[in-house]
Amino acid sequence: MWMGLSYVCWGISAVLALWMLYDWFKVDTTYSEETLTSSREGELEAVSETHRI
Amino acid sequence: MTAAVETGKTTTIHGDRVSLLRVLGPAHVWALGVGIVLVGEFTGWNFSADKGGALAALIVCWIVGLLYTSVAMIDSEVTSTVAAAGGQYAQAKHIVGPLMAFNVALFLVFAYTMLEVSDAILLGDTIVAKAGVEGLTHNSFIAATIVVLAWLNYRGVLMTLNVNFVITAIAYVSIVILFFSVSPWTQGAVLKLNELVTPGNALPYGWIGVIAAFQFGIWYYLGIEGTTQAAEEVRSPARSLPYGTMAGMITLLIAAAMTWYVCASMMPWEYLGITYYPLWDAGKLSGSPLLEELLFVATLLSALASANGCINDAARAWFSLGRDRYLPSWFSAVHPKYRTPYRSILFLLPIALAFAFIADLNQAITFSILSGVLQYTFMSINIMMFRKKWPLGTIRRGYTHPFHPLPAIVLFCLCVVTFFAIFLGFGSQLIAMTIFYFLISLWFHFYRYKFVRRGDQFTMPWPKPQGY
Numbered sequence: 001m002w003m004g005l006s007y008v009c010w011g012i013s014a015v016l017a018l019w020m021l022y023d024w025f026k027v028d029t030t031y032s033e034e035t036l037t038s039s040r041e042g043e044l045e046a047v048s049e050t051h052r053i
Numbered sequence: 054m055t056a057a058v059e060t061g062k063t064t065t066i067h068g069d070r071v072s073l074l075r076v077l078g079p080a081h082v083w084a085l086g087v088g089i090v091l092v093g094e095f096t097g098w099n100f101s102a103d104k105g106g107a108l109a110a111l112i113v114c115w116i117v118g119l120l121y122t123s124v125a126m127i128d129s130e131v132t133s134t135v136a137a138a139g140g141q142y143a144q145a146k147h148i149v150g151p152l153m154a155f156n157v158a159l160f161l162v163f164a165y166t167m168l169e170v171s172d173a174i175l176l177g178d179t180i181v182a183k184a185g186v187e188g189l190t191h192n193s194f195i196a197a198t199i200v201v202l203a204w205l206n207y208r209g210v211l212m213t214l215n216v217n218f219v220i221t222a223i224a225y226v227s228i229v230i231l232f233f234s235v236s237p238w239t240q241g242a243v244l245k246l247n248e249l250v251t252p253g254n255a256l257p258y259g260w261i262g263v264i265a266a267f268q269f270g271i272w273y274y275l276g277i278e279g280t281t282q283a284a285e286e287v288r289s290p291a292r293s294l295p296y297g298t299m300a301g302m303i304t305l306l307i308a309a310a311m312t313w314y315v316c317a318s319m320m321p322w323e324y325l326g327i328t329y330y331p332l333w334d335a336g337k338l339s340g341s342p343l344l345e346e347l348l349f350v351a352t353l354l355s356a357l358a359s360a361n362g363c364i365n366d367a368a369r370a371w372f373s374l375g376r377d378r379y380l381p382s383w384f385s386a387v388h389p390k391y392r393t394p395y396r397s398i399l400f401l402l403p404i405a406l407a408f409a410f411i412a413d414l415n416q417a418i419t420f421s422i423l424s425g426v427l428q429y430t431f432m433s434i435n436i437m438m439f440r441k442k443w444p445l446g447t448i449r450r451g452y453t454h455p456f457h458p459l460p461a462i463v464l465f466c467l468c469v470v471t472f473f474a475i476f477l478g479f480g481s482q483l484i485a486m487t488i489f490y491f492l493i494s495l496w497f498h499f500y501r502y503k504f505v506r507r508g509d510q511f512t513m514p515w516p517k518p519q520g521y
Contacts, residue, residue, distance in 0.1 A: 009193040010196065037375075041285075
C-alpha cells in the first residue's frame, strides 16, 4: 500500500506541476506584462473600497 | 484598455491594476501564524531537553515565550500601520531604509523556505517511519507536499488559509485531547513528572545548558511573525492583524505548556531530547491506539500547515522585492484570475524541492532559525526608530503596544542570548550566513539599487519623520 501511495504522490506532483506550468504560459501570453506587474503598494486602501469577489 | 479588463467576466481588476485580494479575516491570520508554528510542538522544541535537560526546556518555553510575545506586540503595532505584503520588509523599508529592507526580505525568504523544506522532510520521514517498508523513501512524499501546497497557494489565498485553518485546528485539538486523556490532574497513573524530573537531573548541565537550550526553544513559537505577510490581503489590517497575531501567540503559549507537561511527564529527558516525534511518542506511551493514530495524523497535518503558510509568506516577501525593483520586477506579477503572486510561488518551488532533496533536516532548520533570529533583532531596533521618528499621536496606529521600550529591550537581549546559543551549537553556519548576508548587501548597494525607483518605494501617506 505504501509503495502504491508513493507512486500516487509522484503522479499528483507531476500533474499539478505541469498544470501550473501550462497556466503560467497561458497567463503570460494572454495578458500584457504591464497589467500583470501593475500592483502597487500604496493603492491598497482605495482598492479595498471597490473590491468585488 | 488592457486584455485583462476585456475579459473581466472572470477576472476582477480595478482600473488598470491587478492587486492581491483582500479577502482574509482574523481567523485566517490566526491560521497563518499558528499554522506555521504548531509543527514546532510536534518536533523541534524537545531538542532543547538534550541541550539542558527537561527543566531547561520548560525555562526556555517561558523565556522564549517572552521573546515572541515582544515580537507579536511590536509586529502588531508596526504592521497595523504599514499594512503591505512583505510584512517586516515593508516596515524596514519605510522606517530604517532600503539596505535593511533588502536584508530583512532575504531573512524572511530564507526563514520560510527553509522551514518549508524542514516541514516537507519531516512529513516524508514520518510517513516512512510509520510505514516501516524496506525500499520506501521520503522523496515522493516531499515532492507531493511541496507541489500540492504550491498549487494550492497558486490557486488563491482564501482557500489556502481556509485549509490551513482546518488542519491547524485539528492538530491543535489533538494536543488538547492528548493532554486531557492522560489525566493531567493526577500524577502516578500515566504521568510521572516527579519521577522523571528530579532535583538531580532537572538541569544536568547547569545554567549553561539553559542558555544552550535557547537554540531549540525558538521552535515553540518560530514563525508567528509570519502573520504580517497577510497584511495586504486582510480586509481590515488595523484590526485583523493584531487580533490574529495576539490570539495566535496566546494559543501557542497554551499549546507549548501542555506539550512540555505531557512529554516531560512521560519520557526521560535523555530520550525526549533526541526523539523526532515527542507528541507522537507520547500518544504511543499513553497506551491508546486511537491517541497514537491521532497524534500521527496531527504530526502530518502540522507539517502540512506549516509548509503551506511558509509558501504563502516566502512568496509574498519575494513578490514585494520584485514590486520595488529590489529584484527584477518580473517577480511582482499577480495572477489576473487567482490574484496571487504566481511567479514568485513558481520561482521558489524548485528551490524548495532542491533543498528538500539535498539538504538534511538539521541544516535546513538551522538556516531557518538563524534567519528568524536575525529578523527579530532587526525588529527590536525597528520599533525604537519607529516610535522616535513617528511618536504616538503623529500617525494613526491600529494597535499601540504597552510598556515601550521594555519589549524592545527584552527582545534585543533575548536575541543576543539566542545568537550565543546558536554559536555554541552551529557556530560555522552562523558565520557562513553572516558572510552571505554581508556579500549580498554589497551586491545590492553597489549594483542592484541603481535599478530601484527611489521615490516610488515609499508609499505610506505619513508626515515627515521627526528630526527630518
